[in-house]
Amino acid sequence: MGLQPLLAAVLSRWVRQPVWWLPVHLAFLPAVFLASALNLPSWIYLLGFSLLLSVFWGCAKGDVPLFLSSVAVGDELAGVIEREGAVSLIDLGAGVGSVVIPVAKQFPNLKITAVERAPIPYLILSWRCRQLNNITVRREDFWSCCLEGYDIVFAFLSPSVMQRLDEKCQNEINAKTGLLVSSSFPLPNRAVASVVGVGQSALKLYCYRFGRSSSFYS
Numbered sequence: 001m002g003l004q005p006l007l008a009a010v011l012s013r014w015v016r017q018p019v020w021w022l023p024v025h026l027a028f029l030p031a032v033f034l035a036s037a038l039n040l041p042s043w044i045y046l047l048g049f050s051l052l053l054s055v056f057w058g059c060a061k062g063d064v065p066l067f068l069s070s071v072a073v074g075d076e077l078a079g080v081i082e083r084e085g086a087v088s089l090i091d092l093g094a095g096v097g098s099v100v101i102p103v104a105k106q107f108p109n110l111k112i113t114a115v116e117r118a119p120i121p122y123l124i125l126s127w128r129c130r131q132l133n134n135i136t137v138r139r140e141d142f143w144s145c146c147l148e149g150y151d152i153v154f155a156f157l158s159p160s161v162m163q164r165l166d167e168k169c170q171n172e173i174n175a176k177t178g179l180l181v182s183s184s185f186p187l188p189n190r191a192v193a194s195v196v197g198v199g200q201s202a203l204k205l206y207c208y209r210f211g212r213s214s215s216f217y218s
């Protein structure tokens, strides 16, 4: 039993997993033995699995998991909204509303659409937005939402979907008025229109306009 966690930790470093995986590998098997020694009823495991599934809904199929933006991201996005004079915004994968709720409170005239499809985040989001008349919460796959007509498209996703997002934005965002604001992850093949720093952190908001001339390769 002592060997397996060590072996997993060494292999993890060998395949260059991020360093935070180390404690996970080291603690996993001891945790399994500890849990089985507790003789918990099996429904507890089913409950735990169901809760995780309801939060990280589409991850097994490649959806981006839930990570929450900080307050500073909402603050910087507010600056972009002001500069753009935006009247509408969509958050692709709104999570529990960490960005849309502060922004909706700051801009009561901004029409916000918050799209989220994982059940528990969606329920929390809907509950938190219940008194905010300028937010519409939709339980949908954002890949099927049309982005035409939004002044700002906000996304905090993952590097693995950025190329697909670029193609979607190129086809749907209005070239004159629309702006994609991508938190943390740049589009791989497109010239950025502006980059906004977020507080003291290394985090950035990458802003893109669309239209033929703005792509590196098209």
Ligand SMILES: C[S@@+](CC[C@H](N)C(=O)[O-])C[C@H]1O[C@@H](n2cnc3c(N)ncnc32)[C@H](O)[C@@H]1O
Binding pocket: 055, 057, 058, 063, 064, 065, 066, 067, 068, 069, 091, 092, 093, 094, 095, 096, 097, 098, 099, 115, 116, 117, 118, 121, 140, 141, 142, 143, 155, 156, 157
């Ligand atoms: C990294 S979190 C960002 C949450 C929020 N925008 C924020 O900044 O705090 C990504 C969210 O997108 C949701 N998501 C991922 N793929 C989705 C899809 N295809 N349709 C709708 N929501 C999706 C996830 O459930 C997750 O809540």
